[in-house]
Amino acid sequence: MSGFRWRHFCGEVILWAVRWYCRYGVSYRDLKEMLHERGVEVDQRYAPELEKRLAWYRSRLSFSWRVDETYVKVKDRWRYLYRAIDKNGATLDFHLSQRRNMEAAKRFLGAALKRAHGCIPRVISTDKNPAYCDAIAALKKEGTLPPYVEHRQAKYFNNRLEADHGQLKRRIRPTLGFKSMRSARATITGFEIMRMFRKGQFRFWIECVGGGTEVRFIARLFGLQA
Numbered sequence: 001m002s003g004f005r006w007r008h009f010c011g012e013v014i015l016w017a018v019r020w021y022c023r024y025g026v027s028y029r030d031l032k033e034m035l036h037e038r039g040v041e042v043d044q045r046y047a048p049e050l051e052k053r054l055a056w057y058r059s060r061l062s063f064s065w066r067v068d069e070t071y072v073k074v075k076d077r078w079r080y081l082y083r084a085i086d087k088n089g090a091t092l093d094f095h096l097s098q099r100r101n102m103e104a105a106k107r108f109l110g111a112a113l114k115r116a117h118g119c120i121p122r123v124i125s126t127d128k129n130p131a132y133c134d135a136i137a138a139l140k141k142e143g144t145l146p147p148y149v150e151h152r153q154a155k156y157f158n159n160r161l162e163a164d165h166g167q168l169k170r171r172i173r174p175t176l177g178f179k180s181m182r183s184a185r186a187t188i189t190g191f192e193i194m195r196m197f198r199k200g201q202f203r204f205w206i207e208c209v210g211g212g213t214e215v216r217f218i219a220r221l222f223g224l225q226a
Contacts, residue, residue, distance in 0.1 A: 015218055017047045022171075023197075031114045047190030053221040054193065055115070057205045062086035067109070067225065068158050069100060070165040072188070074178045081188065082108040085161050089181030091196050092116070096185050106135035110144055115161075127159035136184045168195065 064087040069080045079099040084092040093112035097104040113120070126132040134152065139145035171191045178184035196202065197214055210217025 001134040007174075008142055015046065015050075015222065015224070018050070018190060019194065019215070019218065022187075023194040023215065028079070034161055047186050047193065050218065050221070051189050051193050053112065054196075054202070057089060057202055058196070059201050060114075061119055062090070062092060062116075064120075065092060065112075065121045065124045066158050067124055067126050068105050068161045068165070069097075069105075069167070072096065072172065072184060073183055074184045076177070079181070079184070083161065083165065084108075084112055087160075089164060090199055090201050091164075093191060094186070094188070095189060098181070102131040102134040102138070105129075105131045106138055109135055109139060111140070113144060120146060121149060123152055125152045125154070127155050127158055128153050130188060171195070180204070 027156065054135060065084050067082070067084045069082045071078045072081045080097045082095045082097060082104065084094070086092055093108070093115055095104075095108040097108070101167070102193070109124075124132075124136060133151065136145060136149070136151045140147055140149070166202070168188075168191060175187060178187065202214075206212065206214055206217045209220055
């Protein structure tokens with residue numbers, strides 16, 4: 001199914017608007033004004049839908065994870081964006097949480113392991129936040145994480161992830177803050193997915209399914225012809 005049934009605008013226009021917003025760091029306000037001139041409304045609900053349809057195509061093979069969290073402002077309050085990349089910088093997973101504690105770290109790692117489809121890391125590198133140590137110990141105790149997985153705690157292991165946080169925040173900055181957790185999650189999902197495209201994480205499938213273009217690949221995910 002295309003996912004655009006009963007929508008006022010054609011799917012190609014909706015996907016075009018979502019891609020531009022998430023890929024180029026255009027502020028939501030500016031993009032909304034630009035598209036309003038053409039009678040088009042921006043709908044960010046398609047960013048999570050795009051992530052869902054890309055799930056099967058995402059690279060899963062990684063034995064070395066870098067995990068950390070960064071700060072995101074939602075309704076004038078700081079929230080916590082948990083993120084994981086591999087040693088080459090490919091994005092593995094992300095999760096926006098209201099809290100920064102052991103439960104939030106455990107929830108993020110547990111979900112990331114589930115999405116890894118059996119590809120268990122040999123090493124998980126974090127900073128010295130004790131919440132990660134407790135979360136990893138809890139996951140091992142319940143059998144979600146094998147006992148052989150090594151947990152490394154050293155700041156310099158995550159230098160690449162810190163730099164990756166910075167690149168993502170350059171996309172977030174023009175939004176001028178999020179009004180709700182729902183809108184923050186949807187928008188950040190779009191930013192993360194488009195950065196995966198920039199990192200080349202879907203290159204193989206773009207060539208095979210999309211005939212060499214990102215636009216065509218995304219359109220075909222929604223049953224459209226680009």
